[in-house]
Amino acid sequence: SSPTDSSYAYVLLPGASAVATGVWAHSRPVRIVANDATVQAVEARRLGLLAAHFWGPGSVGGLTSSGPGTVLVRRHGDTVAVAVADPGRTGSTLTVELPFPVRKVTRADDTITLTPGRRPVLTVDVAGSRGHSHTAELA
Numbered sequence: 180s181s182p183t184d185s186s187y188a189y190v191l192l193p194g195a196s197a198v199a200t201g202v203w204a205h206s207r208p209v210r211i212v213a214n215d216a217t218v219q220a221v222e223a224r225r226l227g228l229l230a231a232h233f234w235g236p237g238s239v240g241g242l243t244s245s246g247p248g249t250v251l252v253r254r255h256g257d258t259v260a261v262a263v264a265d266p267g268r269t270g271s272t273l274t275v276e277l278p279f280p281v282r283k284v285t286r287a288d289d290t291i292t293l294t295p296g297r298r299p300v301l302t303v304d305v306a307g308s309r310g311h312s313h314t315a316e317l318a
Contacts, residue, residue, distance in 0.1 A: 186214045222240065244273065244275050259279075260317075262313070286315065
């Protein structure tokens, strides 16, 4: 209890029995990518999902954020779904750099702009959004 210079991680599995929890743990569907003072992130490779919460500017798994915020990236075939939020409601713009090429936006909230390329950059206007998610689908 009350560790110093240490960390811990846990998963919530609502309604799961002890057996179901054991099966889930044995299958290792989620990998902790980072768990430190800058970013906490998990990856579910089978789902093509990377979920990260940045406490400040940082990078994890090639994903970079200009400041505090939560970023979910899900790759499926040639498409990428991205959700970005500022749950702390402290920023006005959040810039997110993706670790893979993107050519175009197929659908996006009007608060998101994309600079396409080998390392595409999403600029998200989070001002006044009160922590709500901003989403985009990319190709």
